[in-house]
Amino acid sequence: MSEFVEECRREWKRLGVPAPVANEMAADLAADLKEADAEGVSPEEVLGSSAFDPQSFAASWAAERGVIDHPRSRTLARKPLVLVALVLVLAAGIGVVAATLASESGSDAPATSPTERAVLVTVPLLLNLDLMQAIAQAQSLGFTIEFSYRNRATAPSETVIAQKPAAGAEVERGAALSLVVAR
């Protein structure tokens, strides 16, 4: 099973699929196969006839998603090699000059880089929203969402009945919000 995912990774690499995209596809695929296996479901039931041909599967999935590195842009990348070499030589030259100047002028205090502040975002109120609405709102603010279901006869199905952190909290952008959703 993991061999299948590895074969797919190799194919995506060969095709020039960007690494973050390939990693995401591999993770989702592995999770699906793992869940199926845990339920006693064969890879064939998840992948159909593709279960026997990871290369074609990986290639066709990447092609349909439109994430294959276009051959044209790959050859363009090779052309500026000479340009890159020139820049490197130039940079090395500048480096030598700068080092010479620095040793002659004596030591100055090193420039301090501006301290980086984390971007803080206020957690929105998501209680009683429909799960889809809650996710849309949270994502538009840059949050990631985790959710779990609970039985709650007193709440409409698919509505948010609890959230953590609470609304109003200041958290770093991109933080995870946990939601509990009525089943």
Next chain:
Amino acid sequence: MQCMTAADPRRSQLLRGVLDLCLLAVIEDRPAYGYVMTKRLRDRGLSIVGEGSIYPLLGRLERDGLVETYRAASDGGPPRKYYRTSRSGRRTLMNGVTEWRSARDAIDAVLGPVEAEVSA
């Protein structure tokens, strides 16, 4: 509900015309990630054994703007890519179902009189 499981070129051709609608239909009411969609299809009587997988088709639906995706974790598991229908996806589904029913009825009318035995 009849379960289609035999791999067969005609079946593949027939499915090719409607599998996108089937995927849109199983996520219409409630978004899902890949494996859950496979299960919902199976529960409704459609097995993809012998056919291609649904993943490339999901990629195409996303690219065509018929589904929207987001990443979320459920019940403490890892984050998964969820698919839900977009507005144009719902329109496509409605129109597609109407076309399917009309074509199906017309074909049934033509094939109706034929007495077919299920061959082993």
